[in-house]
Amino acid sequence: MTPLITLKDIGRKYVIGTEIIHALKSVTLTINKGEFVALMGPSGSGKSTLMNILGCLDTPSKGEYILNGINVSHMTDNELAEVRNTEIGFVFQTFNLLPRNTALDNVALPLVYAGINKETRKARAKVSLENVGLGNRMDHKPNELSGGQRQRVAVARALINNPSIILADEPTGNLDTKTSIEIMGLVEDIHAKGNTIILVTHEEDIALHAHRIVRMRDGLVENDYANTNIQTVDRHSIPAV
Secondary structure, eight states: OOOSEEEEEEEEEEEETTEEEEEEEEEEEEEOTTOEEEEEOOTTSSHHHHHHHHTTSSOOSEEEEEETTEEOTTOOHHHHHHHHHHHEEEEETTOOOOTTSOHHHHHHHHHHHTTOOHHHHHHHHHHHHHHTTOTTOTTOOGGGSOHHHHHHHHHHHHHTTOOSEEEEESTTTTSOHHHHHHHHHHHHHHHHTTOEEEEEOSOHHHHTTSSEEEEEETTEEEEEEEOSSOOOOOGGGSOOO
16 A cells, blocks of 8 residues: 655754754654544644644655655645645644635635636535534634634635645644534544544644554654554534534
């Protein structure tokens, strides 16, 4: 089986004044299609830098990154933007929704960049919102939605282009416990449908939903192991939205 993601000796250094900071020293990692991986590590471990490289938001200073058969290691910003829009769905801690746009328009946004016509955009965005249980909230703006509903809109937007990977950066960081459980249940459902998920988190209980845990420290992979204690959400305990 060809891996979906192959990282070989990835490093990232930043020059700040006279100082050189090695955010990533050497990371070699393989992620297969359909995996659910949690990326963990304390502040300064390099996990955010690694997430930015995995998400094609940044390029490595050294090493090679192959994503779905494409070498993205030395691409230009425009080339990276194209890969991001077709291959990666992002879910952020802060939701990153446009405040003046409806849920439907927020979800359809990646399709605008992809050059899809308006009618098709609306139809696909509608299906995507229905898939996350928000069929009755399509015309609501972000300030008319709860935190959990906003994150569902963000998840629907991440899925709209049928991306190769879903990259979720602290997706429950701004949510209360009950809503966090609800969102992790949704993430589990998305994984069960065959999606590859990389979850960046510093919370142990959130990481335990993943099937594999990669721990970072000092710009290196400290641990990479299968999670034998997978926690799943009890669907009966989640109230309807």
